[in-house]
Amino acid sequence: MQGYKDKTEFIEELKKRYLLYDKEFNDIKEEDKDLLQPEVDKTPSQNISYQLGWTHLLLQWESDESKGIEVKTPTPEYKWNNLGGLYQSFYHEYGSYSLQQQRDLLRNQVDKIITWIENLDDETLFTPEQRKWATTPAQWPVWKWIHINTVAPFKNFRAQLRKWKKEKGTA
Template sequence: MREYSGKKELVDTIQKKYQKYISEFATIPENLKEKRVEDVDKTPSENLSYQLGWINLLLQWEKDEQQGKDVKTPAKGYKWNNLGGLYQSFYNQYGSFSLKEQEILLTKSVMELCEWINSLSDKELFEPEQRKWATTKAKWPLWKWIHINTVAPFTNFRIKIRKWKKLTL
């Protein structure tokens, strides 16, 4: 997994990867948002919904912990070893929105995430065990949780949506 020299590099990378990722949706017509194709595991709407779900979970975990609430990860009623139901909940929650509406929501969520990152100290961002919700056996610092739910899927899902477009448009 990639390492970052500081929060500016992390935020810059998130923004750069997000812009490349979201630009792929500009040519997808609304009437194809639920089109499923072989060899691509998500429709365009599911792709965006997945990203909305994970980024908003990250933000919610932080908000809940700051309010003194007991945070259940990945989410109440879901286990790490069976995430299919959680993904379906993302599709249900965001799938009724148009692709453009999902893009607007995701852009807002990415902006909120970057604001949160910028509000963190280097210790909070780069040292493990800084949040109860992020304290696991793996002892990941916050930046790894953020990376795995933003930079990594923005990069990998961009490839998938490009493949979807090649097979569909």
């Protein structure tokens, strides 16, 4: 997994990957947002709903911990061995929105994450065990949790969207 020399590099990569990801939705028609293609495991709406779900959880974990609320990851309703159920909850929660509304929601979430990163000191961002919600046997620092739920899937899911469009014949 890639690392970052500092907060600025991390934010720039996050912005870059988000903008490239978001751009893939420009030529997807609203009436096609729920269309599943045989070689792609998510519809465009599910693809962005997944991103909305995880970015919301990141922000929720941080918000809850700052209020002194015990955080149960990924959620009190879903354990790590039931991510499929969690993903279905994301699709249910965000799937009724139009594609443009989903894009607007995600842009807002990404903006909040960037502001959050900007306001973290380097120790909190880059040193393990700085947040209870981020303290796991893997000993990941906060940046890694943010990365695997933003930058990494923005790259991977962009490729899925491109494949979806190719199969549909619109790429």
